Amino acid sequence: xxxxxxxxxxxxxxxxxxxxxxxxxxxxxxxxxxxxxxxxxxxxxxxxxxxxxxxxxxxxxxxxxxxxxxxxxxxxxxxxxxxxxxxxxxxxxxxxxxxxxxxxxxxxxxxxxxxxxxxxxxxxxxxxxxxxxxxxxxxxxxxxxxxxxxxxxxxxxxxxxxxxxxxxxxxxxxxxxxxxxxxxxxxxxxxxxxxxxxxxxxxxxxxxxxxxxxxxxxxxxxxxxxxxxxxxxxxxxxxxxxxxxxxxxxxxxxxxxxxxxxxxxxxxxxxxxxxxxxxxxxxxxxxxxxxxxxxxxxxxxxxxxxxxxxxxxxxxxxxxxxxxxxxxxxxxxxxxxxxxxxxxxxxxxxxxxxxxxxxxxxxxxxxxxxxxxxxxxxxxxxxxxxxxxxxxxxxxxxxxxxxxxxxxxxxxxxxxxxxxxxxxxxxxxxxxxxxxxxxxxxxxxxxxxxxxxxxxxxxxxxxxxxxxxxxxxxxxxxxxxx
Amino acid sequence: xxxxxxxxxxxxxxxxxxxxxxxxxxxxxxxxxxxxxxxxxxxxxxxxxxxxxxxxxxxxxxxxxxxxxxxxxxxxxxxxxxxxxxxxxxxxxxxxxxxxxxxxxxxxxxxxxxxxxxxxxxxxxxxxxxxxxxxxxxxxxxxxxxxxxxxxxxxxxxxxxxxxxxxxxxxxxxxxxxxxxxxxxxxxxxxxxxxxxxxxxxxxxxxxxxxxxxxxxxxxxxxxxxxxxxxxxxxxxxxxxxxxxxxxxxxxxxxxxxxxxxxxxxxxxxxxxxxxxxxxxxxxxxxxxxxxx
Numbered sequence: 001x002x003x004x005x006x007x008x009x010x011x012x013x014x015x016x017x018x019x020x021x022x023x024x025x026x027x028x029x030x031x032x033x034x035x036x037x038x039x040x041x042x043x044x045x046x047x048x049x050x051x052x053x054x055x056x057x058x059x060x061x062x063x064x065x066x067x068x069x070x071x072x073x074x075x076x077x078x079x080x081x082x083x084x085x086x087x088x089x090x091x092x093x094x095x096x097x098x099x100x101x102x103x104x105x106x107x108x109x110x111x112x113x114x115x116x117x118x119x120x121x122x123x124x125x126x127x128x129x130x131x132x133x134x135x136x137x138x139x140x141x142x143x144x145x146x147x148x149x150x151x152x153x154x155x156x157x158x159x160x161x162x163x164x165x166x167x168x169x170x171x172x173x174x175x176x177x178x179x180x181x182x183x184x185x186x187x188x189x190x191x192x193x194x195x196x197x198x199x200x201x202x203x204x205x206x207x208x209x210x211x212x213x214x215x216x217x218x219x220x221x222x223x224x225x226x227x228x229x230x231x232x233x234x235x236x237x238x239x240x241x242x243x244x245x246x247x248x249x250x251x252x253x254x255x256x257x258x259x260x261x262x263x264x265x266x267x268x269x270x271x272x273x274x275x276x277x278x279x280x281x282x283x284x285x286x287x288x289x290x291x292x293x294x295x296x297x298x299x300x301x302x303x304x305x306x307x308x309x310x311x312x313x314x315x316x317x318x319x320x321x322x323x324x325x326x327x328x329x330x331x332x333x334x335x336x337x338x339x340x341x342x343x344x345x346x347x348x349x350x351x352x353x354x355x356x357x358x359x360x361x362x363x364x365x366x367x368x369x370x371x372x373x374x375x376x377x378x379x380x381x382x383x384x385x386x387x388x389x390x391x392x393x394x395x396x397x398x399x400x401x402x403x404x405x406x407x408x409x410x411x412x413x414x415x416x417x418x419x420x421x422x423x424x425x426x427x428x429x430x431x432x433x434x435x436x437x438x439x440x441x442x443x444x445x446x447x448x449x450x451x452x453x454x455x456x457x458x459x460x461x462x463x464x465x466x467x468x469x470x471x472x473x474x475x476x477x478x479x480x481x482x
Numbered sequence: 483x484x485x486x487x488x489x490x491x492x493x494x495x496x497x498x499x500x501x502x503x504x505x506x507x508x509x510x511x512x513x514x515x516x517x518x519x520x521x522x523x524x525x526x527x528x529x530x531x532x533x534x535x536x537x538x539x540x541x542x543x544x545x546x547x548x549x550x551x552x553x554x555x556x557x558x559x560x561x562x563x564x565x566x567x568x569x570x571x572x573x574x575x576x577x578x579x580x581x582x583x584x585x586x587x588x589x590x591x592x593x594x595x596x597x598x599x600x601x602x603x604x605x606x607x608x609x610x611x612x613x614x615x616x617x618x619x620x621x622x623x624x625x626x627x628x629x630x631x632x633x634x635x636x637x638x639x640x641x642x643x644x645x646x647x648x649x650x651x652x653x654x655x656x657x658x659x660x661x662x663x664x665x666x667x668x669x670x671x672x673x674x675x676x677x678x679x680x681x682x683x684x685x686x687x688x689x690x691x692x693x694x695x696x697x698x699x700x701x702x703x704x705x706x707x708x709x710x711x712x713x714x715x716x717x718x719x720x721x722x723x724x725x726x727x728x729x730x731x732x733x734x735x736x737x738x739x740x741x742x743x744x745x746x747x748x749x750x751x752x753x754x755x756x757x758x759x760x761x762x763x764x765x766x767x768x769x770x771x772x773x774x775x
Binding site (some may be wrong): 010011012013015018020021022023024119214219222226230375376378381383384385386389391420421437439441443448 | 488489490491495496498511513514515516517518519520542585588591592611612615623624625626627722723726727731762770772
């Protein structure tokens, strides 16, 4: 990749010749065949199948909750993931997952380099998909370059229209699938076509169609090089034992054209065929060494190996290897892979801890929760017989998909609990609707003789005896100073 | 470009170096990417389009309104209308049901209490306090002591017609005579009555003989409204005197003042100011504050 705007040999330039914008060379990645390309096709197929397929899986949660296996219910402020369900206040679980994902990415990167970028990143997967369609319609590298140079014609227009229409279609499918994670899939898909889906749904589909088209069709490698922050700080995770796509200069140099039958003595194995450059989706020359734009996809490895087959030399002039091994090989020593390092062990440990934390939070999650707000205006009421009364608002959270029946008690000696709406009952049973928050007003009445003049801390305890759940929330009983 | 200057080219990056240098340090004239320049231009055009379509430029006493006629006020009005429409089914139900039926429906009672709380803050909090705990001369609505009664129907009557309201013939009327000022009782009799009244709520009188004399004065002059032994008489609006709650304070001096030259609070009649549904919400809210009967 080159950002040069002038020839490097030039020493001066006229002010008027400084361009308004930089001219970046367009990349025309060439088709390549080989085991790494096959692996990339497989990964792409699996990831796209997951993306488009997952919202259709059903999971029975009973009559009061959605039956979609993975669903983020934004209006209901709930997220469902198989057996698990989280509420907005449990978003720390998602935070934990994100931390685990980030550390997991660091771990993989320290170990295997930017394989995420080369294989699994949506930018790579969708760009690959868009390039595949482009190749079907406009042909391979040489034909595309030729088509670009050709003057306007009906044939060119037809190819261009077919390509962009296909891209927009894929974009719509992408945006269309995204909303399935936030809506009941079998309901929202027909609604999309009948015009019954909400504005937010159509806006999301339109926006993601546009961004998919823009990112995978137009911006492509520029996203990785100029927009992605991860590309910028990946070097922090790299060391000499990190696996990278690399050219072996000791073996390859001195490079030069080679005719069949010529001797390989006194020269390198690189025949300067430029296949590694032509297949590169980011348009770099890997022979210049490890560089920021390399997404570690390894297509140049396939390209070079196929050339090595043709000229009868062993594979691996360009290969997944480590900086240490290149040095060892150059010095004629045996290469060694060193996966267990302080860096990888550290990342592995933090990743494991984060995942354990998330798992614990999910498993230990109580389906019943409560919070209490003591009245502050006024903090207490004097009743006609001299008794004191405090008022509280209790928020009872039924975080399960079934109705719950709970009772409220207070461990305040002498205190009597009165639930508004159930004044006549002793220890009334309160029904909590599934997946809902109920706010109840509770009064605690304390005989005048039991008041000592100092505030008394106590707990409200909420029991669901049928399910054996209890939650205690601390609060305080206030009264006048004596 | 008026003059054609020659720029040095940086050998590493290939970018031109701006001729202005500082201590030999120059700045590269690296051009921005094309998409960036184009986005910049599009943003400018977008801004111009925005000025035309939306309210943008102020003048001395107004502003350009824009072709789309957009206004945040109109948007608020729309949202308020939408909120009203969303409340309509609840309000209709509320108007049709009795208080007991509302109380039996958790969703509806939450709605009624929320509405009542807002109305209370707007109309009642000025005298009764934002927490409804009252003040000297303004009844506390949280406790279990009521001048006129704390069940739904009584509360509704009190709110609709007020207390000693001059505009409403059906208003609640209760006037305590100025026993001292108008010469009905002597100073000594008033003092005796104070001693007796204090004893009703459990204070041991300093002078038991005075309290005993006060009992007779009370029976002759006060019991008609305040009930026998100060138990209160709601039909007359006569406050209970044998409990821990006092409207005009419960110390001897305050009670003496109240007997000598009583004060009387006034509550407006709200029937003409608030619609029946608003009053219904207020009744429901006040009833829920802890003293509801």
